[in-house]
Amino acid sequence: MTFLELKDLRIHFPTDDGLVKSVDGLSFTLERGKTLGIVGESGSGKSVTSLGVLGLHKGGRAKISGEIWLDGEELVGASAEHVRKLRGKKMAMIFQDPLSAMHPYYTVGNQIIEAYRIHHDVSKKVARKHAIDMLARVGIPQPDRRVDSYPHEFSGGMRQRAMIAMALCCDPELLIADEPTTALDVTVQAQILDLMRDLQRDFNAALIIITHDLGVVAELSDDILVMYGGKCIEYGSAEDIFERPEHPYTWGLLGSMPRLDREPTERLLPIKGSPPSLINVPSGCAFHPRCPYAERTAGRSETEVPELLETAGGHRVRCHLPGERRRAIWEKEVMPNLEGTS
Amino acid sequence: MSRASEPLLSVQGLEKHFPVTKGLLKRQVGAVRAVDGIGFDVVKGETLGLVGESGCGKTTTGRLITRLIEPTGGKIVFDGRDITHMSQGRLRPLRRDMQMIFQDPYSSLNPRHTVGAIVGAPYRIQGIKTEHGVKRAVQEILELVGLNPEHYNRYPHEFSGGQRQRIGIARTLALKPKLIIADEPVSALDVSIQAQVVNLLEDLQSELDLTYVVIAHDLSVVRHISDRVAVMYLGKIVEMADRTDLYGSPMHPYTNALLSAVPIPDVRRRSERERIRLQGDVPSPLNPPPACRFHTRCWKAQEICRKVEPPLTALAPGHQVACHFPENLSGDAPPAPAAGQEKEPGTISPVS
Ligand SMILES: Nc1ncnc2c1ncn2[C@@H]1O[C@H](COP(=O)(O)OP(=O)(O)O)[C@@H](O)[C@H]1O
Ligand SMILES: Nc1ncnc2c1ncn2[C@@H]1O[C@H](COP(=O)(O)OP(=O)(O)O)[C@@H](O)[C@H]1O
Ligand code: SF4
Ligand code: SF4
Ligand SMILES: [Mg+2]
Ligand SMILES: [Mg+2]
Numbered sequence: 001m002t003f004l005e006l007k008d009l010r011i012h013f014p015t016d017d018g019l020v021k022s023v024d025g026l027s028f029t030l031e032r033g034k035t036l037g038i039v040g041e042s043g044s045g046k047s048v049t050s051l052g053v054l055g056l057h058k059g060g061r062a063k064i065s066g067e068i069w070l071d072g073e074e075l076v077g078a079s080a081e082h083v084r085k086l087r088g089k090k091m092a093m094i095f096q097d098p099l100s101a102m103h104p105y106y107t108v109g110n111q112i113i114e115a116y117r118i119h120h121d122v123s124k125k126v127a128r129k130h131a132i133d134m135l136a137r138v139g140i141p142q143p144d145r146r147v148d149s150y151p152h153e154f155s156g157g158m159r160q161r162a163m164i165a166m167a168l169c170c171d172p173e174l175l176i177a178d179e180p181t182t183a184l185d186v187t188v189q190a191q192i193l194d195l196m197r198d199l200q201r202d203f204n205a206a207l208i209i210i211t212h213d214l215g216v217v218a219e220l221s222d223d224i225l226v227m228y229g230g231k232c233i234e235y236g237s238a239e240d241i242f243e244r245p246e247h248p249y250t251w252g253l254l255g256s257m258p259r260l261d262r263e264p265t266e267r268l269l270p271i272k273g274s275p276p277s278l279i280n281v282p283s284g285c286a287f288h289p290r291c292p293y294a295e296r297t298a299g300r301s302e303t304e305v306p307e308l309l310e311t312a313g314g315h316r317v318r319c320h321l322p323g324e325r326r327r328a329i330w331e332k333e334v335m336p337n338l339e340g341t342s
Numbered sequence: 343m344s345r346a347s348e349p350l351l352s353v354q355g356l357e358k359h360f361p362v363t364k365g366l367l368k369r370q371v372g373a374v375r376a377v378d379g380i381g382f383d384v385v386k387g388e389t390l391g392l393v394g395e396s397g398c399g400k401t402t403t404g405r406l407i408t409r410l411i412e413p414t415g416g417k418i419v420f421d422g423r424d425i426t427h428m429s430q431g432r433l434r435p436l437r438r439d440m441q442m443i444f445q446d447p448y449s450s451l452n453p454r455h456t457v458g459a460i461v462g463a464p465y466r467i468q469g470i471k472t473e474h475g476v477k478r479a480v481q482e483i484l485e486l487v488g489l490n491p492e493h494y495n496r497y498p499h500e501f502s503g504g505q506r507q508r509i510g511i512a513r514t515l516a517l518k519p520k521l522i523i524a525d526e527p528v529s530a531l532d533v534s535i536q537a538q539v540v541n542l543l544e545d546l547q548s549e550l551d552l553t554y555v556v557i558a559h560d561l562s563v564v565r566h567i568s569d570r571v572a573v574m575y576l577g578k579i580v581e582m583a584d585r586t587d588l589y590g591s592p593m594h595p596y597t598n599a600l601l602s603a604v605p606i607p608d609v610r611r612r613s614e615r616e617r618i619r620l621q622g623d624v625p626s627p628l629n630p631p632p633a634c635r636f637h638t639r640c641w642k643a644q645e646i647c648r649k650v651e652p653p654l655t656a657l658a659p660g661h662q663v664a665c666h667f668p669e670n671l672s673g674d675a676p677p678a679p680a681a682g683q684e685k686e687p688g689t690i691s692p693v694s
Contacts, residue, residue: 041533185395187600194619212533215606215607218609218612238609239609239610257533258540259607260606261606267544268540268566270537274503274532274534275534
């Protein structure tokens with residue numbers, strides 16, 4: 001049985017300006033012990049997706065349809081109460097800003113103790129011991145003292161570790177990390193990514209890492225889902241996405257990014273224009289106003305929404321260009337320009 | 343880039359110590375040594391990149407150079423004139439020549455002013471005559487930075503983040519500056535927009551003969567845009583070199599650690615990459631560690647590092663380093679950034 005499966009998930013928000021189609025037909029699967037990276041620019045629907053999986057849109061104004069299967073249970077139709085019980089125990093989340101997830105007036109220890117005791121019938125003393133163990137596990141020095149510190153007494157990196165400890169305290173099977181290192185310095189980011197890699201291996205959890213940083217997903221992911229305008233536009237193994245990407249938007253992301261592991265290029269190759277509004281998503285392929293290849297599809301890019309189709313062994317692409325054309329463009333027109341010059 | 347020519351900007355022993363006061367009488371009890379004796383030259387037409395973790399003093403350096411804050415020590419020479427303590431009145435004509443671009447394009451734009459008013463403001467403030475009127479001049483600049491000149495009457499909120507950064511850039515260009523200090527100019531932008539703005543900055547540099555100091559924490563962006571790079575740690579420059587030397591054979595342990603921490607989108611080599619992992623965070627600049635400030639996090643630290651401050655010294659042509667035990671001294675092979683790096687045992691951890 002697949003551990004996590006999303007089937008045609010849609011999360012739309014009615015607003016005064018119109019319907020915001022934040023997530024618009026998203027499907028993927030994820031097994032225990034595996035890491036899925038979700039990348040895309042801001043506003044592409046990454047955070048709304050993760051909140052949706054955790055059931056945090058329930059009771060709000062969001063219109064949700066589709067299915068979310070977690071370990072044999074369907075969550076879209078489940079009661080808010082039931083999903084709340086799964087949260088913390090079965091699935092947990094790490095946010096970009098730990099302060100938003102922590103209470104400023106309670107010690108870090110008390111917050112972990114509370115979270116643990118919601119799901120475990122143990123004494124305060126046992127829970128405190130567990131909290132100290134968790135803080136030690138995520139690399140917080142002197143955990144038996146720091147357990148009594150308040151969140152603001154921690155540095156940014158230490159706070160992020162404490163939040164990871166909080167998320168992991170009930171041994172969740174699904175962990176969603178939404179931009180977990182975006183606010184951190186590169187040295188601290190590297191520490192946190194190492195930590196997440198180790199923990200995931202030890203806990204055998206399914207991990208979803210959401211970020212706008214292609215380097216970060218490349219470090220951790222088995223599979224990668226590229227989002228644009230609320231839809232998955234390309235999905236594949238990390239090798240598929242970085243070595244044989246087939247979607248013009250993925251090419252654009254790769255061309256925009258200066259890379260330390262290659263000789264410097266003369267110029268970056270940006271994508272023209274900016275990401276779409278999710279109220280007035282462009283017709284046809286949402287990427288068409290920015291796509292340099294739209295004119296090669298005989299008008300279909302502007303009028304027809306392309307389907308997400310498998311191109312080879314689990315690698316799926318949402319584009320009207322035929323597979324051979326895409327592979328030829330990547331090899332002859334795109335890839336050579338990404339290589340350094342000097 | 344003309345290396346032989348006079349520097350446009352020369353900074354020597356620059357210092358900014360923010361006083362820390364206590365009590366009603368505001369008795370000074372200490373100082374944040376945000377910038378603590380740094381020096382560098384920037385030659386006309388060149389781009390100097392300034393990198394380092396947050397809190398290392400990069401922004402303060404930018405604000406000192408543009409004289410938004412008063413230095414507590416050292417010297418700033420701009421275009422042949424000592425501006426270190428020049429009065430605001432005498433600085434005014436020089437302000438045209440020296441402009442700053444900020445990270446957050448939105449907070450630096452007045453939301454109640456039209457784009458025309460924002461970009462045109464420098465003309466009015468500086469009382470500059472334009473050949474065909476301010477409007478025409480502003481529209482030309484909007485066009486130059488890739489904005490639609492017809493959007494002259496629109497307000498900042500009607501633009502996307504990338505377009506707002508273009509408005510910010512347009513405003514700095516209005517007075518035809520010689521030097522632009524850009525503080526994290528692209529870090530708030532999406533990656534595709536980042537690339538647009540980086541290219542724009544490069545195009546403007548060659549078209550308008552600009553000189554840049556680019557402050558950023560993103561080491562990949564800095565390598566792409568800079569001719570030379572200075573690495574700061576706790577208010578000091580610890581290494582400065584041509585970008586090829588700095589990224590190809592970094593000598594300071596801190597630089598090595600920074601570069602090794604950058605995530606690399608190379609999935610085939612991710613398992614074989616060996617990394618240096620720094621422990622903990624940057625110490626407080628209120629009480630920086632004595633002698634070599636990096637010694638509390640450095641895996642090579644010896645007794646001498648805690649006793650004697652290593653001076654910034656040229657160890658190779660154009661390559662200055664402040665370290666008693668530098669890496670990659672001539673003869674060593676430069677490490678490929680993504681490949682395994684040779685380090686003392688116990689300092690590297692292969693990631694599997
Ligand atoms: N509660 C909400 N009501 C209306 N629109 C929302 C709400 N939450 C998110 N959105 C919109 O949904 C889109 C996707 O947002 P988000 O998932 O946060 O993007 P990302 O995380 O990829 O940057 C954005 O256009 C955002 O403005
Ligand atoms: N006005 C100020 N008063 C006191 N301390 C300051 C002030 N501005 C900056 N600092 C301190 O100076 C140090 C350097 O800050 P900054 O130049 O902003 O670093 P960076 O830009 O490299 O992140 C930090 O410790 C910061 O807290
Ligand atoms: S469908 Fe058309 S517009 Fe969309 S990515 Fe493919 S070629 Fe570009
Ligand atoms: S001087 Fe010593 S402590 Fe400082 S960077 Fe060099 S080796 Fe490390
Ligand atoms: Mg988000
Ligand atoms: Mg700064």
